[in-house]
Amino acid sequence: MCGGIVFLAVNLLVIAAASKRAVSASPLGIFLEIVTPFQALTTRAIGALRELREDLGGALAAVRENRELRRRLEELERIEAGRREIEIENRRLKELLDFKATLPGEVVAARIIAADPAAWFKTVILDKGEEDGIRKGLPAVTARGAVGQILDASPRRSRLLLLIDYNSAADALVQRSRARGVLKGTSGAECLLDYLQHADDVQVGDAVVTSGFDGVYPKGLLLGTVSAVDFQGSDVFKEVRVKPAADFDKLEEVLVIVDSRPKAAWPPPARR
Amino acid sequence: MKTLTTLAAGGLLVLLQTVVVPALGGAGGFYDLLLLWVIHLALFCTLRLGLPAVLFIGLSLDHLSGAPFGVFVTVYLWGFLGVRLLRRVLHAGTPEVIAGLLLAAVVFENLFFLLAMELAGEARPLAKDFLRETGVQLGWALLTGLPLAALMVGLEKGFPARRRRRAALAGSP
Numbered sequence: 001m002c003g004g005i006v007f008l009a010v011n012l013l014v015i016a017a018a019s020k021r022a023v024s025a026s027p028l029g030i031f032l033e034i035v036t037p038f039q040a041l042t043t044r045a046i047g048a049l050r051e052l053r054e055d056l057g058g059a060l061a062a063v064r065e066n067r068e069l070r071r072r073l074e075e076l077e078r079i080e081a082g083r084r085e086i087e088i089e090n091r092r093l094k095e096l097l098d099f100k101a102t103l104p105g106e107v108v109a110a111r112i113i114a115a116d117p118a119a120w121f122k123t124v125i126l127d128k129g130e131e132d133g134i135r136k137g138l139p140a141v142t143a144r145g146a147v148g149q150i151l152d153a154s155p156r157r158s159r160l161l162l163l164i165d166y167n168s169a170a171d172a173l174v175q176r177s178r179a180r181g182v183l184k185g186t187s188g189a190e191c192l193l194d195y196l197q198h199a200d201d202v203q204v205g206d207a208v209v210t211s212g213f214d215g216v217y218p219k220g221l222l223l224g225t226v227s228a229v230d231f232q233g234s235d236v237f238k239e240v241r242v243k244p245a246a247d248f249d250k251l252e253e254v255l256v257i258v259d260s261r262p263k264a265a266w267p268p269p270a271r272r
Numbered sequence: 273m274k275t276l277t278t279l280a281a282g283g284l285l286v287l288l289q290t291v292v293v294p295a296l297g298g299a300g301g302f303y304d305l306l307l308l309w310v311i312h313l314a315l316f317c318t319l320r321l322g323l324p325a326v327l328f329i330g331l332s333l334d335h336l337s338g339a340p341f342g343v344f345v346t347v348y349l350w351g352f353l354g355v356r357l358l359r360r361v362l363h364a365g366t367p368e369v370i371a372g373l374l375l376a377a378v379v380f381e382n383l384f385f386l387l388a389m390e391l392a393g394e395a396r397p398l399a400k401d402f403l404r405e406t407g408v409q410l411g412w413a414l415l416t417g418l419p420l421a422a423l424m425v426g427l428e429k430g431f432p433a434r435r436r437r438r439a440a441l442a443g444s445p
Contacts, residue, residue, distance in 0.1 A: 113291070114290040114291050114294075114336065115290055115291070115293075115294035116290070116336070116337050116338050116339075117286065117289045117290050117304065117306075117333050117336055117337050117344070118304070118333075118337050118338075118339045118343075118344070118385065119301065119302070119405060119409065120339065120382075120385050120389070120405070121337055121338040121339045122338070123337065123338030125290075125336065151338060159338060161338060165338065166389070167338075186401065187401070188401055
């Protein structure tokens with residue numbers, strides 16, 4: 001008990017004496033001067049590490065976010081491409097529909113599903129056949145003009161012989177001068193208008209239309225425009241090249257004229 | 273299994289030729305992809321597998337095309353038998369020879385089309401159109417023939433690196 005009181009008293013004395021001393025004179029100050037730079041350095045290092053961790057975390061999050069944004073961008077681009085495709089198809093079909101309204105008879109719209117495997121023959125396969133009223137010999141058109149005639153048909157598919165095929169021919173008129181000839185395919189980009197005589201008036205840029213005499217194409221359908229006229233004195237016929245109106249490389253849908261007779265007026269006139 | 277794979281490959285090439293190639297840039301200009309397939313059948317398959325496959329695909333194409341009926345099946349059949357005969361006298365399993373055979377087949381097919389049009393009494397192409405079209409097809413065959421032939425040989429016999437590895441494995445104790 002007595003020892004405890006003495007220890008307490010001594011302790012109080014030491015604290016009282018220490019509190020009256022200047023800090024600079026203390027050996028503890030020197031100790032602090034030596035140690036604190038290391039502490040400061042360590043603190044800065046920890047801070048830097050913390051910042052680095054935050055930066056890394058941020059960078060990783062940014063990478064993840066970037067990846068996600070890219071994915072969304074790709075998805076949006078895909079959707080946009082699809083939308084654009086639908087828009088183009090819509091425009092094309094609307095054009096075809098408007099044209100359909102101008103045709104006198106009954107038509108069937110068909111989509112092209114395949115091309116001819118041989119480069120020499122210009123035929124395409126349509127997704128409609130006999131069940132839709134398509135049969136051999138019927139003409140097919142687009143908004144830009146005539147494109148060919150049906151070569152053969154199965155119940156649900158048919159084959160269309162394009163105007164540009166070697167075996168294709170259509171009775172034609174030069175629209176301006178009414179000169180008559182036969183438009184033949186060359187399996188190339190252009191057709192030949194045959195049997196135009198010396199006296200026949202034909203010039204580059206003239207429109208060539210169907211005459212209706214061949215019993216296949218209705219009269220007045222645009223076939224193309226004259227792109228070159230070659231004529232030598234000794235020739236019997238002029239060599240006339242025609243650029244087809246339809247773009248055969250970009251053909252996707254056609255209208256097959258299944259009945260070229262004018263539609264009956266509807267509703268029918270009331271009986272008296 | 274091999275019969276099915278062979279027919280599936282043929283069917284795939286038909287689709288490529290009638291749908292994909294025209295969609296990429298017009299039907300004209302590119303050579304008949306099935307010719308390569310016929311060469312493959314003639315070189316690497318038995319007569320029992322190759323002949324019916326060639327007949328089947330040839331008749332299918334004859335139905336799909338506006339060409340005189342029988343043209344494709346005849347070209348493929350003669351091509352198939354011709355390459356099989358050549359195989360006896362020529363080491364025909366290398367990509368270089370296959371590429372050469374493809375060029376010959378392209379010329380043969382185009383000449384045969386011309387002959388068929390003549391026999392059928394149909395209109396013939398102009399000489400310059402014929403030369404241009406055949407020339408473009410030969411150009412494509414030159415450009416793509418060797419890599420496709422190398423791929424064909426690689427798939428059939430294994431690619432050189434794999435062959436070397438296999439040989440090394442076989443040689444090791």
